[in-house]
Amino acid sequence: MSSPGTRPAQPKERVAAKSRARVLEASGIRRAFSVGDRSLEILHGIDVDLSEGERVALVGASGAGKSTLLHVLGLLDRPDEGALRIAGVDPWRVPVTDRARLRNREIGFVFQFYHLLPELDAVENTLLPAMIDRSTWGYLSERRALRERAVAALERFGLGERLKHRPAQLSGGERQRVAIARALFQDPRILLADEPTGNLDTATGETVLELLLGEQERRGLAMILVTHDSRLSALCQRVLTMEDGVIQADSAHPIPL
């Protein structure tokens, strides 16, 4: 489990809340950006951990450092200080290809602005992580099976009629559903969602959220959900409140008054 090596492609039906394995541990995370000639620290030593099946809401005012934290946890940004372990591996101590593989296989990203590739249709966008993971030969030999899986996933998300459509031909909700299918395709253990409904109207947001949470529960994913929406955070078992680069409150570890 500790190595990001090969794993079977079948979805792992993990039983939520039973095994409760730690999939993500972070402690003392600091991250500063240089603005002009002075340095501006955004994260002032963050400790956070995440177990399988755990659904965590990350709330806070804009500028509190939520996105920066999410990027650090998603290995898109390197912390200046602090220890990070994903699936038991310190991602910044392994070669760049191993780190890329961790991102590919262990972490799924859902962005506010979907971030689908405009040149690819829904199926191809869904398949993209699998393409990145495999060599040309490896991909071609499994192409049929992978395509079937992608089509099945999209059909389950109600996009059976939209398989050949490009992002520009899809509505916002449809795009986000494709993005979720893409994030889940490599069957990761961690799902990082950055305001996944932030760009959708309420009704559409509702259905997308339902789908996202349903998948999280079914697969027993460890999920961090960045949100402004208090109704949304109410659906999470655990709520982290960020303020000025520190976690002020963690509902799982209430600060004794």
Add this chain to the structure above:
Amino acid sequence: MYRSFLSWRYLFARRTNLIGVMGILVGVFALILILSIMTGFLAESRRVVRGSLSDVLIVPYQGDGPGTTIAADPGAILSTVRADPRVAGATGQLVWGGMITVEGKKLDPAMSSKLGQNPLVVQLVGVDVASVYRLAWSQVRAIVAAVGIRLPQLDFQDEYSATDLLPALTGALPRVDDPRAKVKNPLFPFARPERYRPRGRPKAAVVLGDQLFDGLELRVGQEIQIGTIVQDPVTGKWELSNREFVVAGTFRSGENESDQSLVYLDRRELADFLGGFRQYTHVLLRLHDYERDGRVVAAEVYETLLERGLLVENPSPRFPQVRTWEQFRGNTLGAIKNERVLMAIMLSLVLLVAGFTIFAILSMMVTEKRRDIGVLLALGATPRGLLDLFLMVAFWDALLGTIFGTLLGVWAALEIDNIERSLSSAFGVQIFDRSVYLFDYIPAIVEPIPVAMIVAGAFLCPLLFSTYPAWRAARLDPLEALRYE
């Protein structure tokens, strides 16, 4: 996998890429076409020049002091050089300057613009081919031989063994149109035309270059006057001389200069016209293997002829008396060769331009695709993978551009003459003015090695230029890229 897949997708999704492909395509196309034409010009000019000059040229020096005169007849020189097994054929020629006038025709200077030169000034070339004169002699010889007396071999069709006159008469030279008014029997070119009704004594026949024939608006069977100056063998004075000839037909060598200014006639006829003071001025040799033996034979022939007293040393030689045709026309050939190298260098700049196009397109694309790059990084692509991705876009550009450019270039090079003709007739403008070059067609030879070099250059240049934008893509910060909205 995503690298080849996405690069291929990007190639067609973005129109600008097709501009890059077009850039490379046009570069490769132009390079192959123009280099092939230059190569063709070089090779064809060698062929054409060799055709009218033969391989080795002897221009004997004739002094006027004692011991500097040489035999009046080329027979001795010819039999000496023919003894050399490397010589395939040899002939004597009498070349002299002359002027043509046609009765009832104005001496119109406008004709010179039609022909590219003054049509009245021509070169008279006396050649050894079968003629009435020779036929008569051969019959006399046959009778003499029957009685058992052997005479030296008669120069009968020598010209044809040493030059390309015969194919020029029949229109059999490669890529040259048939002469407009062919002689009736090319083996017997100076026979008087059938419909010739002479006024007075029948005149000797001449064969003209067909551009000269056209320029003067002649007919077969028409009489022309040729004037020249000759030296009186007794007094040594130069005197004007003129005589009437009848046009027997035309030849076409493809070389404009020859076709505009040469008048062929029987060597003995010309010698007679000149008052017999020269029988020949040139001896032409054709070799079995010119490339191998040319220079050696030229040097050895000179030594041998000098030894036997058939040539005399020129006290102030400006040129050797025996030269290969390349030495004879060295400057022209050298110029064409240099031009080809220069052209290749200049055209290579086209590839540089194609390289810059790819650079610009790819740089634009990397900027445009920042978000995609961020997404790919988030999904687990490595910087190395992104580098490969954008290099691959350039690779496809280069591949498509080179393949289609090569196909188009080779096709155009092989078909250039037809293409130019149809373009000229479609637009009503003469694109290639056939009368001002050495040839009246566009020669092109596709050589595999230069083509391979062009292909390699066209392929590597864009790849080289794409490394910087691709490297920039690989260096992109994923956060920066994703924030870009």
